Amino acid sequence: MSTLLEVNGISVTFDGYKAIRNLSFNIGEAELRAIIGPNGAGKTTFMDIVTGKTRPDEGKVIWGEMSRNLIGMNEAKIAQAGIGRKFQKPTVFEDQSVRDNLTMALKNKRGWSSVLFWKPTRADENRVVELASEIGLADALDRTAGELSHGQKQWLEIGMLLAQEPRLLLVDEPAAGMTLAEREHTTDILKEAAKTRAVVVVEHDMEFVRRLDCKVTVLHEGSVLAEGSLDHVTSNPQVIEVYLGR
Numbered sequence: 001m002s003t004l005l006e007v008n009g010i011s012v013t014f015d016g017y018k019a020i021r022n023l024s025f026n027i028g029e030a031e032l033r034a035i036i037g038p039n040g041a042g043k044t045t046f047m048d049i050v051t052g053k054t055r056p057d058e059g060k061v062i063w064g065e066m067s068r069n070l071i072g073m074n075e076a077k078i079a080q081a082g083i084g085r086k087f088q089k090p091t092v093f094e095d096q097s098v099r100d101n102l103t104m105a106l107k108n109k110r111g112w113s114s115v116l117f118w119k120p121t122r123a124d125e126n127r128v129v130e131l132a133s134e135i136g137l138a139d140a141l142d143r144t145a146g147e148l149s150h151g152q153k154q155w156l157e158i159g160m161l162l163a164q165e166p167r168l169l170l171v172d173e174p175a176a177g178m179t180l181a182e183r184e185h186t187t188d189i190l191k192e193a194a195k196t197r198a199v200v201v202v203e204h205d206m207e208f209v210r211r212l213d214c215k216v217t218v219l220h221e222g223s224v225l226a227e228g229s230l231d232h233v234t235s236n237p238q239v240i241e242v243y244l245g246r
């Protein structure tokens with residue numbers, strides 16, 4: 001598998017505290033990866049660095065075939081380069097229908113210049129239906145987003161991000177606040193999405209991570225402590241000590 005994202009020697013200090021210490025690891029094209037680690041391990045800061053929200057003191061984030069360094073690029077440029085981020089809380093337009101939310105996400109993909117005069121084509125309408133079915137909301141297209149359950153809102157937001165066709169999707173704690181059935185469906189959506197793009201999931205819920213059935217990176221004190229299958233990392237004595245033993 002070729003590398004899509006390479007985090008190379010990243011360090012970040014907040015008020016004298018080194019939150020990220022010489023962090024290095026790679027994400028492949030069309031890879032599903034889980035990132036776990038105890039509170040304060042640096043998971044959110046890692047996503048903030050990749051998306052341009054936080055600038056590291058040292059290191060590079062190398063992206064794509066052209067090996068562009070993302071450090072120093074602003075958040076909008078990084079999003080345009082193909083990196084989407086799903087925050088923990090869903091941020092859908094509550095007063096709009098599922099269809100309109102997905103349509104707006106397609107519209108955003110076209111950029112600001114075309115936004116004013118943009119009208120969805122038949123192909124766009126079909127894409128909206130396709131996206132709704134990918135996220136399990138085909139029957140809810142005309143429902144108002146505000147009426148959806150928490151899990152459904154999360155899926156809608158994932159659909160809105162997929163509408164923008166990112167090559168890398170970063171997802172922050174998708175399982176939080178979901179029922180078991182919702183968590184299972186979320187796993188399916190993320191696994192399916194990762195067939196055609198890289199998906200990186202930060203998650204505390206171990207059962208959810210097990211169902212993702214993918215390579216796991218364990219962070220601790222801002223560095224990679226272990227990497228491999230969930231069984232491999234959870235049998236590592238250091239991981240047990242710093243993370244699972246708590």
Ligand SMILES: Nc1ncnc2c1ncn2[C@@H]1O[C@H](COP(=O)(O)OP(=O)(O)OP(=O)(O)O)[C@@H](O)[C@H]1O
Binds near residue numbers: 041044045
């Ligand atoms: N803006 C900031 N200013 C000061 N310290 C920060 C800032 N952001 C993060 N930190 C510190 O950096 C460390 C890493 O935090 P981070 O939020 O990345 O961890 P995390 O692994 O996402 O934790 P959690 O699982 O609790 O979300 C923590 O010690 C945190 O307190």
